[in-house]
Amino acid sequence: MSVAKKKSIASQVLSHHSDNVSKNRNYVKHIIESVAFLGQQNIPLRGHREDCSNVGNDSVAAVENRGNFLELLDLRSRDNDVLRSRLASNKPKWLHHRYRNEIIDILGNRTREKIIEDVKTDICGEGTPYSIICDETSDNSRAEQFSLCLSYVGPDGSKKESFITLRVDATDGESLFNHVSKELEKLGLDPKDCYGLAMDGASNMAGKYRGLATRMKAISPLAVYIHCMGHQLNLVIKDTLSEVKLLKDTLGAVQSLYTFIEASPKRHSCFMNVRIGESSAEDDSFIRVLKSLCVTRWACHYEAVRAVQEEYLRIILTLSQIENDVTSDASTSSTARALLKNILDQKFIFGVEMLKLLLAPTTKLSSELQSTKIDIRIARKKVKL
Secondary structure, eight states, X not given: OOHXXXXXXXXXXXXXXXXXXXXXXXXXXXXHHHHHHHHHXXXXXXXXXXXXXXXXXXXXXXXXXXXXXXXXXXXXXTTOHHHHHHHTSSSOSSOSHHHHHHHHHHHHHHHHHHHHHHHHOOTTOXXXXXXXXXXXXXXXXXXXXXXXXXEEEOTTSOEEEEEEEEOOSOOSHHHHHHHHHHHHHXXXXXXXXXXXXXXXXXXXXXXXXXXXXXXXHHHOTTOEEEEOHHHHHHHHHHHHHHHOHHHHHHHHHHHHHHHHHHTOHHHHHHHHHOOOTTOOTTTTSOOOOOOOOOSSOGGGHHHHHHHHHHTHHHXXXXXXXXXXXXXSOHHHHHHHHHXXXXXXXXXXXHHHHHHHHHHHHHHHHHHHHTOTXXXXXXXXXXXXX
């Protein structure tokens, strides 16, 4: 009698159960890996339509795209027998969005736990010093968004910044303070160990009596409020460019050029197809497209000014063609003529050169000040340069 026949029914049932458990774990492992991969790459999981009933079929034969998550599983199943067999079943499990949300919550909680482990592993062995970085704004749906990050020294001695939470119901000083206090309590961090408060200068953040920084300092006496250096630089640039009429008018003309040329596909096509001198299409393979001025980040104006400066001749030829185009309506021709007259003025040319001279170093400095690796010593050095 063979060895297989000598096995008892109980041992065979146990062996079959162990095999199913192993396959189930392997299947769930692939689902978790797929969710984590999409999250790591900032790729949304869901598509416009999802249908789990045909996930085992070839995606080419699917009526509609099943979304990134299901399509990724389908791709991976081609090289994985366990995954392919489970997806080909009538009712594949663990594909509903509530399971994915649960996986995301678990991964998020584990990430927060790892961050707190790093914060509490102080290389000096004395307490758990950390700083908080806060900012708030509203998104396209007008919902208030409040971000809370921790800044700390990692176990390897390097400076780290980690995102913790987003979204808050109200943005007054008291509500923000309650939100931050509650989050620190959830993370198991003592507010007395907070040594730095980095945020902008808005009244709800830095108000002398009711701001978040003032309320935090009441329970964290050693905390030092630091107005975001990048934001301060942005305000300096804004005040400078707003006070000098020549620079203010030049920026207005730069924005008008973008609005006029890029607002119409026809005028954009004219801009892209302009030939300068004897240049061929290959010579014009790289064309710096006009950019809009950023309302909140004045340091980012540099790219818009740079595009106008480098494509100055192309802009002139484009406006000239539009002005003389018989198919253009009176309003379009008139606008092109006015813009052409404006940018041919010596004041505009001088203003563009001045803006480029001012914005080039400040834009680079703004980017460096926002680096996660920068500290006060490096920041002072960069500012002096």
